[in-house]
Amino acid sequence: MDLENIEGIGPKTKELLKKLNIINTGDLLKFYPYRYDIIKRSDLQNIADGDKIIVDGIIEGQPTVIYINKSLKKIIFRINTKHTILNVTLYNRIHMYQELKCGKEITIIGKYDKLKNSIVASEVRFGLLPPSTKIEPIYYTTLGLSSKQISKFITSALYTSYTFNSLIPSYLEDKYHLLPVKDAIFNVHIPTDILSLKKARQRIKYEELFMYMLKIDYLKLKLEKTSNAIERKINYKEVEKFIEELPFKLTMDQEIAIKTILSDLETKKRMNRLLQGDVGSGKTVVAFVAIYANYLSGYQSALMAPTEILAFQHYKEAKKLFNKYKLDIVLLTSTTTSKEKKEIYEKLSNGKIDLIIGTQALIQQNVLYKKLGLVITDEQHRFGVNQRNILKSKGISPDVLSMSATPIPRTYALTIYGDTDISSIKTKPIGRKEVITYFKKEKEILSVLEMMKSQLDLGHQIYVVAPMIEDEKNSEVENVVSLKEKMTKAFGKICNIAIVHGKLENNEKGKIMEEFEKGKINILISTTVIEVGVNVPNASMIVIFNANMFGLSTLHQLRGRVGRSDIQSYCILIAKESEERLRMLEKTNDGFEISEYDFQNRGEGDLFGIRQSGALGLNMANVQKDFKMLQKAKEDAEEFINILFTFENNPEYIPIIDELKKIDSLD
Numbered sequence: 001m002d003l004e005n006i007e008g009i010g011p012k013t014k015e016l017l018k019k020l021n022i023i024n025t026g027d028l029l030k031f032y033p034y035r036y037d038i039i040k041r042s043d044l045q046n047i048a049d050g051d052k053i054i055v056d057g058i059i060e061g062q063p064t065v066i067y068i069n070k071s072l073k074k075i076i077f078r079i080n081t082k083h084t085i086l087n088v089t090l091y092n093r094i095h096m097y098q099e100l101k102c103g104k105e106i107t108i109i110g111k112y113d114k115l116k117n118s119i120v121a122s123e124v125r126f127g128l129l130p131p132s133t134k135i136e137p138i139y140y141t142t143l144g145l146s147s148k149q150i151s152k153f154i155t156s157a158l159y160t161s162y163t164f165n166s167l168i169p170s171y172l173e174d175k176y177h178l179l180p181v182k183d184a185i186f187n188v189h190i191p192t193d194i195l196s197l198k199k200a201r202q203r204i205k206y207e208e209l210f211m212y213m214l215k216i217d218y219l220k221l222k223l224e225k226t227s228n229a230i231e232r233k234i235n236y237k238e239v240e241k242f243i244e245e246l247p248f249k250l251t252m253d254q255e256i257a258i259k260t261i262l263s264d265l266e267t268k269k270r271m272n273r274l275l276q277g278d279v280g281s282g283k284t285v286v287a288f289v290a291i292y293a294n295y296l297s298g299y300q301s302a303l304m305a306p307t308e309i310l311a312f313q314h315y316k317e318a319k320k321l322f323n324k325y326k327l328d329i330v331l332l333t334s335t336t337t338s339k340e341k342k343e344i345y346e347k348l349s350n351g352k353i354d355l356i357i358g359t360q361a362l363i364q365q366n367v368l369y370k371k372l373g374l375v376i377t378d379e380q381h382r383f384g385v386n387q388r389n390i391l392k393s394k395g396i397s398p399d400v401l402s403m404s405a406t407p408i409p410r411t412y413a414l415t416i417y418g419d420t421d422i423s424s425i426k427t428k429p430i431g432r433k434e435v436i437t438y439f440k441k442e443k444e445i446l447s448v449l450e451m452m453k454s455q456l457d458l459g460h461q462i463y464v465v466a467p468m469i470e471d472e473k474n475s476e477v478e479n480v481v482s483l484k485e486k487m488t489k490a491f492g493k494i495c496n497i498a499i500v501h502g503k504l505e506n507n508e509k510g511k512i513m514e515e516f517e518k519g520k521i522n523i524l525i526s527t528t529v530i531e532v533g534v535n536v537p538n539a540s541m542i543v544i545f546n547a548n549m550f551g552l553s554t555l556h557q558l559r560g561r562v563g564r565s566d567i568q569s570y571c572i573l574i575a576k577e578s579e580e581r582l583r584m585l586e587k588t589n590d591g592f593e594i595s596e597y598d599f600q601n602r603g604e605g606d607l608f609g610i611r612q613s614g615a616l617g618l619n620m621a622n623v624q625k626d627f628k629m630l631q632k633a634k635e636d637a638e639e640f641i642n643i644l645f646t647f648e649n650n651p652e653y654i655p656i657i658d659e660l661k662k663i664d665s666l667d
């Protein structure tokens, strides 16, 4: 239903609501308050300055009108509560003046100002029988629109003839004693008491989670039924030869991952696999073996990286690894000239390119493949949802392998990744020494410099990371530019120092990274652009300033830049104050353990950026906080999907089926 049918919404407001992703009445009603103000009736005994309260009393004396300016007037008067005399200020409601008669009983809702012993009223009611508590919904807003206005629009929308469809089958509503959908939506926007608000939220959350899990099951079924993915013959003999020629022996987990992937590639079902493993665990080589097998079967592969630096690194690694083999490998980046690009596109569509490596450039609309069989995304969570979809749609039905160094806790992964298979690499290549991590306070910087010095003396290289590129308004946060000055002061005489960050030209970035790899640069100062994938085995130390500003998984990934050879490596986390979170990194190097800790301790964090809640129809539920409910919803959905397909014509299920038909893919 069009928003303009709602009282108070015209074209202008409609535009504002659009900014909040509210396009129609359905969206508006699903725009839930992010919190509530609970205003208690107060006898003014123990209230603090700034509290919102409800208070009643008798008007004393005559109210006064004060003209502040043309558009701002206020009425002030006093009320006698049982305990005290209170001043009341009422802005811009001159029309009430006549009603504010001395001796009249009145109830005020407003904010208490202790110093002035006054209350600024937001609501006035006559009579002494106020609600004992008022629950006020607070909505996210945008400039030009207040939470109160949104509340008003929603209230009018609720009283239009909107049809509320339940997406929960009635047997499950009964099982959990859930509020009917209409009551729930009413109560969540216009709560009358805390208990019914709780019940309303429970209903809405469960519906969201149930629907989410049902979508996963539905997709899985659909995938199994309609799978027309490539069935290849795998040339195991040649693949094994390739593995034997590798400069190292694969770890057990790498071998298992490869075996699983190869058998995925053989079957008709489209592969949708997540390969997760700590930084440095050797995911790339697993990907290359898959690429090689795909090539031997006559198909093209595309390898997508989140940054140009990483794409370039993969390209070099691929060139090296496939040196002896006949694969045609190209790198496509934003710096590729348009002439080169044209050539590449032609070769891709002719099937002359076997492996293409790049960033998002790989998936622009004009890139056509002859026989795209395998798509690999590195650090998959950094790609947008649509990007992955476009790429997938380019081949007939390419197999997809996503690599991620942000491990997902097992319990969580099993639930949320219902439509994805997972391979994990937990063992690290042998000979690796664990990175030793120290936390240091900012004032201990001298000892940090000493540690750096001893690494430089050994001929090792160092990464230095800061949250910002340049100083912003004398902020207390370290930045790349000023760190370069400081480091030059300390080490300028004995070594080369360079900076790299997102604002540099790609050429420039590539050049600096190359020099760092060759050992010509000893200290590389950067923002988090080096976070993923960069591989310089001679780097033995990473120093991270303002470590408290980063998520644990980011810090863990940054730490993975070092410890990539048999030399002992160090990670130094610097912050003003010690934090338990940061101390946790001193104790463990296990990415799975760290992600579990994050899972238990964080609200919403970068950990689960992989699947943004909004896009999943989770407006209120939170997969992390409502995990128990999610598990129930998962079981219920699994049971229900079969019921749904047996009783497809049950009118009760029509809205559910409609909702399911809207989706093609969850990622």
Ligand code: ADP
Pocket (backbone or CB within 6 Å): 248, 249, 250, 251, 254, 277, 278, 279, 280, 281, 282, 283, 284, 285, 405, 429, 430, 533, 535, 564
């Ligand atoms: P990540 O999982 O972070 O992507 P990489 O694939 O970049 O890790 O591997 C890190 C380094 O370890 C690379 O230099 C790679 O060549 C090397 N490597 C991978 N597997 C092994 C192994 N089984 N034994 C020794 N070194 C390995």
Ligand code: MG
Pocket (backbone or CB within 6 Å): 283, 284, 378, 533
């Ligand atoms: Mg990697």
